[in-house]
Amino acid sequence: MDNILVAKEVSKHYGRHTALNKISLEIPENSIYGLLGPNGAGKTTLIRxxxxITHPDSGEVLLAGQPLHPKHISMIGYLPEERGLYKSMKVGEQVLYLAQLKGLSKNDAKQRLKFWFDRLEIGDWWNRKVQELSKGMAQKIQFIVTVLHEPKLLIFDEPFSGFDPINANIIKDEILQLKQNGTSIIFSTHRMESVEELCEYIALIHKSEKILDGRLSDIKKAYKNNVYKVGLESGQGEMILRGLSNKFQIISSHYSKAERQLDFTIQLPSGDTRNILTQLAAKGNINNFVETIPSASDIFIQTVQGKNKV
Amino acid sequence: MNKLPLIVKREYLAKVRNKTFVVMTFLSPFLMVGMVVLVAFLTKVNDSDQKTIGILNESKYFLNDFHSTESVSYVDFKDIGLQEAKDSVAGMGFYGLLYIPKESGLESVADHSFFFTNDSPSSSILDRLERVFQDRLRMGKLQQLGISSKEFEEMDQPFEIRTANFDGQRNLKGINEIKALIGGGFGYLIMMFIIIYGGFVMRSVIEEKTSRIIEVIISSVKPFQLMMGKIIGTSLAGITQFVIWIVSGILLLAVSIYVFDIDLGVGAGPSLASGDVSNMMATPTHDTMQLYAAELLKIPWGTLVGFFIVYFILGYLIYSSIYSAIGAAVDNETDTQQFIFPIIMPLMLAIYVGFFSVFNNPNGPIAVAFSLFPLTSPIVMMMRLSGGIGGSGVPAWQLIASILILIGTFIAIVWLAAKIYRVGILTYGKKPTYKEMLKWLRY
Structure with a gap:
């Protein structure tokens, strides 16, 4: 698969502060890519x-195989973290202006705006001033402005901050629809759990450096450590636990004799679960048996701690 | 596609649709003309208030020295006592009573004279009375030295040195001042425009920052384009406003002069005639008036307006780029104070230097230096330029040098301002310092 965006050893310094240190990324076309890391890690600098908006001190960024060029601006749709609108301008005028700045002609912009305004059911806002809109309403407008010129690459910086759950879902669905239509999408956020389910690829950025990147499922596979959560219905919980702890490492456990319910988390030596399942099945009804897959933020913390140790 | 016109258009519309702006545009001419009418009216009322002063003269001096004028009239009391005179002055509502006692000798009389009033007397009235005494005393002294009163009057003849340039054409005294005043008017216009509309540019930058739209915009256009679009759009709005002001101001003034029957000379006339300024243009004869008019027509208006446009554009661009850099560096308007003062200072300096230095000596070293220094040259050079180019006016090389320096500065300042702007607009929550801004220049 082709890459929509490739960054090669991109570095950026502000005075003595290093914002990005030789970051390299490959963002596959038509994927959803999560750029994850805490605040101040350098995500926004990379996006800029x-x-x-800014230029790297060294390194190179290729968009669709070509070094960045002003003409690429119209291929990108960017919803920054610090986003706003002209307060005293009317909604319609404002979106037309912003669309024209992206290179759309006035007529094209009008047609597409009509489509989007209908789709998000905000058609009657056209002549209202932005200062009359609620924050959620303004966010919808900003979303439309971001996607209106049908960019090949969409970049959302902290996409769901400020959205109420209903609007967040609407926008999420729209983004997935855009992906279906072939758009590549970058999510940048420090709230990793908010985008985890959407991302196919992620890169973890920490203190100006990339510490990990790749396909999310691959990363999870690499980071899973054969820990399972088990629920078992049995009146002999204590005995079962004692028997298991001889052979395996029990990480935590909870047994309620009254409810005949034993819950525990166990670390298995390998990914082979058949053996233990047969053993357990002989002792009682298994309510659940789930592999605990590390979340992106677990992986992040683990990686950061691992780095710090070295 | 060039996006600059789009930005200019938006900035222009955003400005001219702004309610405050619209109100100011249409209200200001009324306010200004209203002020003129009011001042003229008040002056008229003031002048029509003639003060009456009673004189009780018991001496043999000063018998024919007090002449009634438009603003003061004198009433002589005869053969009554001081107390009676005081009573009648109070009874008739006179302004005051001048008492000249019977003494031997002029000086003694003068020494013992009194002026009685209810309130503390106005200084203009006192001046008037004192001048009569002074003249009379001086004349008395001179008479003692054997000079007749006729000779004394001749001695007091006003004298004016006749001036001419080397071509033998008659030069007019005060014409330099008048010319500089006209140039100063142009310079003043530049200063006002910079301060008003530079401030608008700055506030508009701050607005984009606080409304957080800036990053959306500069992901579509270059910060420099946005900055220039803003400056141009705002100045076009400013020019629109100025044109409306001038046109409607002139119309209104014409109408109100017609309606209220105001003599605009009223305000200027009396104060000029009585003040020391009058010595400069004491009773200009018809002949000299014509010369002044001819001289004013000879002012190179074409050159003046042409260079006004050049200096106006360059000066405004320089200053408004600085204003936009400041706007970008701060988060809110209250933080701008510390940066505004250094901008206003050269402008003020230019005006003061202009009025003090250029008036006296349009080609003196100070005038030349300030008309070359780029931050003051738009104003100071305009003042000098009313004298024309070459000859007795501004040497051509100075004009060219001044414009070249201005263009060079313009490029440098816009470049620096754009750098500060670029970093500043994306910086939130930091109270900017000069040190910080210097650092931004290296980013």
């Missing part, structure tokens, strides 16, 4: 470089 992709948007040509």
């Amino acid at each position: 470089i992709i948007n040509q």
Whole structure:
């Protein structure tokens, strides 16, 4: 698969502060890519470089195989973290203006705006001033402005902050629809759990450096450590636990004699679960048996701690 | 596609649709003309208030020295006592009573004279009375030295040195001042425009920052384009406002002069005639008036307006780029104070230097230096330029040098301002310092 965006050893310094240290990324076309890391890690700087708001001190960024060029601006849709609108301008005028800045002609912009306004059911806002809108309403407008010129690459910085759950879902669905239509999407956020389910690929950025990147499922496979959560219905919980702890490492456990319910977390030596399942099945009804897959933020913490140890 | 016109258009519309702006545009001419009408009216009322002063003269001096004028009239009391005179002055509502006692000798009389009033007397009235005494005393002294009163009057003849340039054409005294005043008017216009609309540019930058739209915009256009679009759009709005002001101001003034029957000379006339300024243009004869008019027509208006446009554009661009850099560096308007003062200072300096230095000596070293220094040259050079180019006016090389320096500065300042702007607009929550801004220049 082709990459929509490739970053090669991109570095950026502000005075003595290093914002990005030789970051390399490959973002496959038509994927959802999560750029994850805590605040101040350098995500926004990287995004600004992709948007040509700032320029890297060294390194190179290729968009669709070509070094960044002003003409690429119209291929990118960017919803920044610090986003807003002209308060005293009317909604319609404002979106037309912003669309024209992205290179759309006035007529094209009008047609597409009509489509989007209908789709998000905000058609009657056209002549209202932005200052009359609620925050959620303004966010919808900003979303439309971001996607209106049908960019090949969409970049959302902290996409769901400020959205109420209903609007967040609407926008999420729209983004997935755009992906279906072939758009590549970058999510940048420090709230990793908010985008985890959407991302196919992630990169973890920490203190200006990339510490990990790749396909999310691969990363999870690599980071899973054969820990399982088990629920078992049995009146002999204590005995079962004692028997298991001889052979395996029990991480935590809870047994309620009255309810005949034993819950525990267990670390298995390998990914082979058949053996233990047969053993357990002989002792009682198994309510659940789930492999605990590490979340992106677990992986992040684990990686950061691992790095710090070295 | 060039996006600059789009930005200019938006900035222009955003400005001219702004309610405060619209109100100011249409209200200001009324306010200004209203002020003129009010001042003229008040002056008229003031002048029509003639003060009456009673004089009780028991001496043999000063018998024919007090002449009634438009603003003061004198009433002589005869053969009554001081107390009676005081009573009648109070009874008739006179302004005051001048008492000249019977003494031997002029000086003694003068020494013992009194002026009685209810309130503390106005200084203009006192001046008037004192001048009569002074003249009379001086004349008395001179008479003692054997000079007749006729000779004394001749001695007091006003004298004006006749001036001419080397071509033998008659030069007019005060014409330099008048010319500089006209140039100063242009310079003043530049200063006002910079301060008003530079401030608008700055506030508009701050608005984009606080409304957080800035990053959306500069992901579509270059910060420099946005900055220039803002400056141009705002200045076009400013020019629109100025044109409306001038046109409607002139119309209104014409109408109100017609309606209220105001003599605009009223305000200027009396104060000029009585003040020391009058010595400069004491009773200009018809002949000299014509010369002044001819001289004013000779002012190179074309050159003046042409260079006004050049200096106006360059000066405004320089200053408004600085204003936009400041706007970008701060988070709110209260933080701008510390940066505004250094901008206003050269402008003020230019005006003061202009009025003090250029008026006296349009080609003196100070005038030349300030008309070359780029932050003051738009104003100071305009003042000098009313004298024309070459000859007795501004040497051509100075004009060219000044414009070249201005263009060079313009490029440098816009470049620096754009750098500060670029970093500043994306910086939130930091109270900017000069040190910080210097650092931004290296980013």
